[in-house]
Amino acid sequence: METSKDINRARKVVANWRLILATLVVVALVLFAIGIIIGYFIGLAKEDDVIKATLREADESISNKLMQAVKAENIRANLEYLTEEPHLAGTPADKRQADYIVKLWLEQGLDHAEAVPYNVLLSYPSSEEGKGNKVEILNKKTGANVFTSKPREEILDESQDHPDVLPPYSAYSAAGEVEGKIVYANYARVEDFFYLQRDLGIDLNGTIIIARYGKIFRGDKVFNAMDFGAASIILYSDPEDIAPAGEKPYPDGIFLPETGVQRGTTFKHSMDPLTPGYPATGYAFRIDESEAELPRIPIHPIGYGDAKEILKKMKGDVVKEDWHGEIPEVTYRYGPGLDDDDEIVKVSVYSSNERRTSYNTIGMIRGSVEPDRYVLLGNHRDAWIFGAIDPSSGTASIMEATRVFGDMVKSGWRPRRTLVFCTWGAEEYGLIGSNEWVEENMKSLIPRGVAYINVDAPLMGIHYLRVSATPNLKEVVFNAARKVPDPNPSGNRQTFYDTMITRAPKDGNEPLLYDLGSGSDYASFLHRMGMSAIDMTYRWDTDKYDFSMYPMYHSVYETFHLVETFYDPQFKYLQGMTRMWIEVAWQLADSLILPFNCEDYGIRVKKMFDGFSETDSASKIRNRGLSLDTFGDAVSKFKSQSTNFHKAIANVDRKSPMDIRRVNDQLMALDRAFMDPLGLTGRPYTRHVIFAPSSKDMYASAGFPGLIDALFDIDNSPDPDKQWKEVEREIAIITYHLYTAANTMGDLVTSLTRNEL
16 A cells, blocks of 8 residues: 555656656757747748859859860861761761760760751752763764763862762752753852843743852752743852962862862752641651742752863853853853754753651750750751861860860859750751751740850851851850950960951951851741841951852862861861850850840841931832831831840849849840741741841841842832832831830830821
């Protein structure tokens, strides 16, 4: 039986335990509260760190590290690999190179890399015995073959002797055999055909045209010939344009030998011919090939050695001075026909179009702050043969750029915005790979794409850097050029910019920034969806040489040996171009506020309008009773708004993430505002109303392209009233887009676009 003492002792034990438990509860509550407080402040600190990261300015030391990391010897090794074998789109070599680059990028530290296939319509010469494309001179009386063009280019060094080298041909040429009288058409521009037909009275129907490469895109030459009734066209490179007298041809120099031939596409559009407007995926609807806007006449390219055999036999009047080329022993004559009336020219083409798969490679380094904003670097990978300059010098450069960026990521750095690296397939056939990818990803790219930086062939020459870009990117390009060491410094020429100031064409006191036309992979980004863009290359001395393109362009002689021997033995020019590419990309990817200068855009548009106002076309518009006043008012409004916006950016609250994001969104929207959803007249997939090529020349940019097209040859129009209505319409369209573009740089102000009712 328990005593009272035992009971009291038990009570004390219980009381002590209660006290201990109570104390523990209190302590736990206190610790919990402290934990909450500490967690709160840690959260605040983390939130503060996030905000600080969001608002961080670009670290200039990163730029220096990136630039110093570029190694010339790596670029050399890349180029040597890329030029080991021909790698035409749709061939096994195309796939091998795509797979190699994907593997390389993952090893270099990119977050993602893949090969993206598209099944597209491509074009190849026949491999069947006796079915080689050719040009002949035949004697109709005797049936004798007087002349046959060479089936292949002459092998001048062992590096060109590869079994996969395809003979010269023009992609997408119609197949067929055509006989006819020959007519020389200079560069086969519209004005050249007008001169032959209107001024000289030569009937061009059913003729075979012979014309030299240069001045305009080869596909425009073909379609011009078709429009004037020609049955076929022969293209050749004249020595005046690619091998001036006294200069050494390959293998002793960089100039095209007489057996060299330029290959190339003759399709005028930048897309897969069978899936216009949509990506060439497995589920895509494809039109019949007969519905595609492909050439309908046979086309064949030859060397100037073969052209000589035709031109020296031609009859007719001697051509005017600016139509003369420089083929030795040739008196250039218009034709039609040959001196011997029994002789006739025959063109035989056996090429065919085939659906094949070509591959883009897409790699990515995700941004740390704005992963949903994309800065894209691109270059095509496919080549007609070895493509040591076009495009492999650019591909070798982007492979080194990804290594440099990848190493920086491994060291702990990440760009603010996502970097996207692209090597495109089937560019040579008409910018197909990049266009199909843009079509497939357009819905994401329009709101998220910052800019596209294209370096197709960085090593066209070694004289100065030539840049084409939308005007808002002039400042970022020139700032980068001021930082990149010149590959061959001398005196005051220590940077790329110094050499541009010394050697490049000028725009006032600064180097000329060229407008973007077409002809490379920036086209779909700019013209289809309004993404600001840049295209860069090192060029030849334009005061000394009047090349339309570098001499060995698209020939079998464009080899690694050519680059290493004559262009860049130490690979320091390609090292410099890679640094330039990286620096521009870094500025766009890492700057707190995008380094776009809208004021430069306004200045450029005003200069374009003022220049147009002084042309004969503008006088014709006024004489017609049409006014350019509202057009001019819109230009002035756009210019003043761009100046005001530029000033406002300088005063933006750099501690406000929302203000920073808002301003950057407005900067990205500027080129989008010039997109006409209906496209330019007759060109629904070319939508930029300020910067796009004329429909008469795919390569060159035409300011206000829709208006320029509407005014073309208007005096000789079969329906001038209808064409003048189109001029009036184009003026209204451009005016509208200028007003709405001005709106993107401010708040929504509908009065900007209203005239008196």
